[in-house]
Amino acid sequence: MKEQLATIRTEALAAFASAGTAGDLDALRVKYLGKKGELTAVLKQMGKLTPEERPAMGALANEVRSALEGALEAASEKLEAAALAQRLRDEAVDVTIPGKAVALGHRHPMYIALDEIKDIFIGMGFTVLDGPEVELASYNFDKLNAEEGHPSRDWSDTFYFDEDSRVMLRSQTSPMQVRAMDTMPLPIRIVAPGRVYRKDEVDATHSPMFHQVEGMVIDRHITMADLKGTLNAMVEQLYGKGTKTRFRPHHFPFTEPSCEMDVQCHKCGGAGCPTCKGEGWIELLGAGMIHPHVLEMAGIDPEVWSGWAFGIGLERTAMRRFKIADLRLIFENDMRFLEQF
Numbered sequence: 255m256k257e258q259l260a261t262i263r264t265e266a267l268a269a270f271a272s273a274g275t276a277g278d279l280d281a282l283r284v285k286y287l288g289k290k291g292e293l294t295a296v297l298k299q300m301g302k303l304t305p306e307e308r309p310a311m312g313a314l315a316n317e318v319r320s321a322l323e324g325a326l327e328a329a330s331e332k333l334e335a336a337a338l339a340q341r342l343r344d345e346a347v348d349v350t351i352p353g354k355a356v357a358l359g360h361r362h363p364m365y366i367a368l369d370e371i372k373d374i375f376i377g378m379g380f381t382v383l384d385g386p387e388v389e390l391a392s393y394n395f396d397k398l399n400a401e402e403g404h405p406s407r408d409w410s411d412t413f414y415f416d417e418d419s420r421v422m423l424r425s426q427t428s429p430m431q432v433r434a435m436d437t438m439p440l441p442i443r444i445v446a447p448g449r450v451y452r453k454d455e456v457d458a459t460h461s462p463m464f465h466q467v468e469g470m471v472i473d474r475h476i477t478m479a480d481l482k483g484t485l486n487a488m489v490e491q492l493y494g495k496g497t498k499t500r501f502r503p504h505h506f507p508f509t510e511p512s513c514e515m516d517v518q519c520h521k522c523g524g525a526g527c528p529t530c531k532g533e534g535w536i537e538l539l540g541a542g543m544i545h546p547h548v549l550e551m552a553g554i555d556p557e558v559w560s561g562w563a564f565g566i567g568l569e570r571t572a573m574r575r576f577k578i579a580d581l582r583l584i585f586e587n588d589m590r591f592l593e594q595f
């Protein structure tokens with residue numbers, strides 16, 4: 255029995271010391287110290303000993319047990335320390351490795367043009383409004399003096415949601431004039447940029463979705479001179495001091511009188527060239543004095559208040575500003591194009 259205990263001790267100590275993982279070590283604990291382990295098996299034979307032999311053998315067995323337990327603990331600590339060291343090695347961060355460059359985006363050319371326009375008008379005390387793209391036909395047409403039968407209301411031009419043409423994708427930002435009149439106290443100075451929709455085929459100058467910026471002023475004693483002065487100020491800031499403009503008579507249902515404003519061609523200075531199709535002028539926007547009936551429909555007394563409004567196409571403004579030849583480039587999101595701005 256003495257020899258058995260000695261053998262167990264030698265074998266177990268050697269095995270513990272060479273265990274490679276915590277799992278191996280636990281299996282060895284069961285093998286030597288477990289209930290059905292080798293040490294327990296020896297102890298079960300104690301009954302066969304004489305009463306004189308028992309105390310000495312008991313003491314020896316206890317000594318072997320505590321030696322095994324001590325060795326087991328030491329081996330376990332050694333394994334843990336090794337595992338920690340390994341993890342520290344594996345998870346080490348090398349701060350000298352060059353970082354991954356983050357590709358920083360930038361503003362889209364059309365939004366650069368929009369921000370410029372916003373800045374100009376904010377500088378003159380205007381408020382910037384945002385409005386719904388899904389609009390009531392009453393706001394897009396009726397309250398803007400374009401009654402039933404007006405050609406712009408045709409199904410071939412407009413995206414309607416319902417059979418009786420009451421809800422639609424707005425075809426212009428002009429309904430924001432009505433929304434501003436409905437909700438804001440007078441006097442009003444607003445610009446309202448946003449998307450508009452028309453049933454147009456895509457080509458170099460058309461898209462079924464494009465952007466406009468609406469502008470409107472209502473106050474006492476507002477005249478066409480205010481409209482011309484403000485739009486000239488905008489053009490000079492967009493295209494440079496001294497840029498010439500021209501106002502041509504036109505028709506819009508919600509303004510009277512109405513006009514279109516052209517800027518002198520930046521390419522040829524008015525002499526005529528391919529950019530301006532030989533005209534010397536490039537059409538920029540529609541504008542006019544708000545029709546008294548439009549004011550009346552919004553509950554504003556046209557004897558006391560008057561106003562002007564304009565609507566400018568944003569894509570065209572950006573195309574002119576950055577000399578972009580094809581409208582489709584603005585929407586295609588081709589990085590080779592976008593990265594040039």
Ligand code: DAH
Nearest residue numbers: 426428540541542563564565
């Ligand atoms: N809404 C017009 C269009 O889409 C543009 C326009 C013209 C807006 C005259 C106005 C305006 O505010 O006064 O063609």
